[in-house]
Amino acid sequence: METSRRSFLKAGGLCTLGLASLPAADALAQAALPKVMANPTALVGKKWGMVIDMKKCWEKGKEGCKDCVNACHVTHNVPDIGNVKEEIKWIWQDEYEHAFPGQATHYNEEFIHGKKFILLCNHCTNPPCVRVCPTKATFKRKEDGIVMMDFHRCIGCRFCMAGCPYASRSFNFKEPRPFIKTELNQTFPTRERGVVEKCSFCEERLAKGQIPACVEACKPGALVFGDLEDPKSEVRKLLASHYTIQRKLELGTGPNIFYIV
């Protein structure tokens, strides 16, 4: 059969159009996805948040306590890379002047000196990381406001790391699996090199009716997790009765981690 260049190009153009309509077809097809019943014991909330009582942590916690960090990192197979440059952390500790830059003055140094704050993803109400992600690999769950990651969709562009004003995101610069030094948690995925990861507010535990691992691990009960939209929740009671601060509130991100100092 003789094919002219013109008709070949026409057919090629049509094929390209067909390919381009794929995402549209996908979007339509999603409406027909089967519905799955949620676990009846799952914890449900409209907007998860956390209040961290630093006073309790410092006064009642033992010196150099890292229970929350260890619990989280064991639960989520977080590798221990061993250098600052490529460090992976979901929850960590840092000093006041780093947790709240621009707030420290040398007059309050004595009171706050050497005290470590607990830092993690703020699960922002208006998260910049979600806004900048080009593939929706990081997204905000509509039902409860958790900012989540799809490790299989992330292309590793690290735009979210530039976007996050809290340094809450870590990138797997090298293969992370050999660096998981704790016993492997078989119920949670490990990651590959080349993707970004961060705290997920233990969405996998909430789905089974468990509170986040860090909260569970904190013996003095300094970490309190709950629904910010529920006026009867413990977090709301704490917020009503204490003066709290949030990190970089002025940026309009709406951080949902509150600190009692």
Add this chain to the structure above:
Amino acid sequence: MLERAFSGSDKYYRWMTALLVLMGLGFATYLYQYNQGLTITGMSRDVSWGFYIAQFTFLVGVAASAVMVVLPYYLHNVKVFGRITILGEFLAVAAVTMCLLFIVVDLGKPMRLLNVIIYPTPNSILFWDMIVLNGYLFLNILVGWNVLESERKGVHYPDWVKPLIYTSIPWAVSIHTVTAFLYAGLPGRHYWLTAIMAARFLASAFASGPALLILLAFILRRNTKFDPGRQAIDNLSQIVTYAMLISVFFVGLEFFTAFYSQIPGHMHALQYLFFGLEGHGKLIPFMWTFAILAVVALVLLINPKTRKDDKTLQIACVCVFVSMWLEKGLGLVVAGFIPNPLEQVREYAPTVPELMISLGIWATGFFVLSVLYKMAISVKEEAAS
């Protein structure tokens, strides 16, 4: 037309072979990175973009600058640009090619690149950058190729090319504006959070791009029968002069806002770049080189005598290109991450493999450029004889 790129002088072959060797070395190094991950670069969780993204940003500017010859020629009928318009368009093709390669080598998961198209996300500036860059690449290939082919046949280019030419003008502005928006819209990155970011990008682009074009025109004049024309070079050098003045002015504006307001976050990055911050200052020598080269370039460009002299003009153009490369292709991206959001100073320096891959991409760009220029010059030489 492409066959003209396969025949040439010994010098041309030696040049192309050298580029191929560099491309091969760069590719081999990339395979190493592909195998090991981005750990082989100097990037960290604090400075999460480095040399690759900085090169990308700078080269978007070089690509956008093609509009500085296209616009006067097609909109204002500046006939003297007729001979070099094609050079501008083909320079844009080579520059965008390098941009796209720099993006790809920077990805942690390059095999998932198409996720950007499979899951289109209009709220991400990176999504729009993908659209404008690819669009600009195709526009310039289509326009450049068709106009050149018509020249070879001795006819006027087909009518349907005209709307594409007009589209390419605002499109050139869009690629650099969108690239600036990658940075200018991020909360908590004070150095980037400036409303004049896109304006700064465009100004520095219109200085560095035409400066490179002037240098390329001189190289072509020395090695081929092609003559860009005295007037074209003159006009281009005026564009470079104005754009360079505006660029330096804009950098001055940043300094004023930061240091007169005395807001620490706004001063930090500039302090780090030019004076050092908390004892860290790896980039200080580079940034002062930028400042000195910028002043030298301006002195040589503003003085009409030195601007019209071939030799001093070439020195000025080298100064413009190198200084803008230092400011944008090195300082701007890296300093945006320093200090980090926790106000700790964690420095960055590219590693040898990182530089090898970058060199390979630059070689690829110059390879593409050489093929396209060889083709264009051969056609023009044939048409002239």
